[in-house]
Amino acid sequence: xxxxxxxxxxxxxxxxxxxxxxxxxxxxxxxxxxxxxxxxxxxxxxxxxxxxxxxxxxxxxxxxxxxxxxxxxxxxxxxxxxxxxxxxxxxxxxxxxxxxxxxxxxxxxxxxxxxxxxxxxxxxxxxxxxxxxxxx
Numbered sequence: 001x002x003x004x005x006x007x008x009x010x011x012x013x014x015x016x017x018x019x020x021x022x023x024x025x026x027x028x029x030x031x032x033x034x035x036x037x038x039x040x041x042x043x044x045x046x047x048x049x050x051x052x053x054x055x056x057x058x059x060x061x062x063x064x065x066x067x068x069x070x071x072x073x074x075x076x077x078x079x080x081x082x083x084x085x086x087x088x089x090x091x092x093x094x095x096x097x098x099x100x101x102x103x104x105x106x107x108x109x110x111x112x113x114x115x116x117x118x119x120x121x122x123x124x125x126x127x128x129x130x131x132x133x134x135x136x
Contacts, residue, residue: 031131032061033101034075038131048085048123058087058123062106065090066097073103076128084127087120 031040048058059074059082070088074081091106095114100106109115 032070032072032128033099034072034103034128036101037075038069039072039075039128040131041126041128046125048125051123053085053123055087055120057082058085058120060103060120061086061088062100062103062117063088063090063121064097064100065093068097068099071100071103071106072128084125086122086124086126088122088124089120090118092116092118 031038033039059072059080061073062071064070072086093115095109100109106115106117110117
């Protein structure tokens, strides 16, 4: 019963995400979502791979692929935010990829078996800023 409920939740999330992405016209480059809000950043060449830093000192960014904006689990102001230290985890889709906007959606799709979340492929630093309303 739990699996069926999760599948229905995941299907609803996919439909909702499709409608949201279509209405928004898609995200700008170097943007990602946290808690349904778009943030932007500047790409940096930092690479913390192999530094031995504990995994809990990084926040996760889910790399959705296929031209979609990534989704992060934490943002500035969250008590568990690690200051811009990120572990990138790739997503493998078993359904049509859609723009997700929060980590709950990512985890629900994974729980339903519609995606899988890979091990971290990159560790890096970048700052994040909210995208002001009306700016794209």
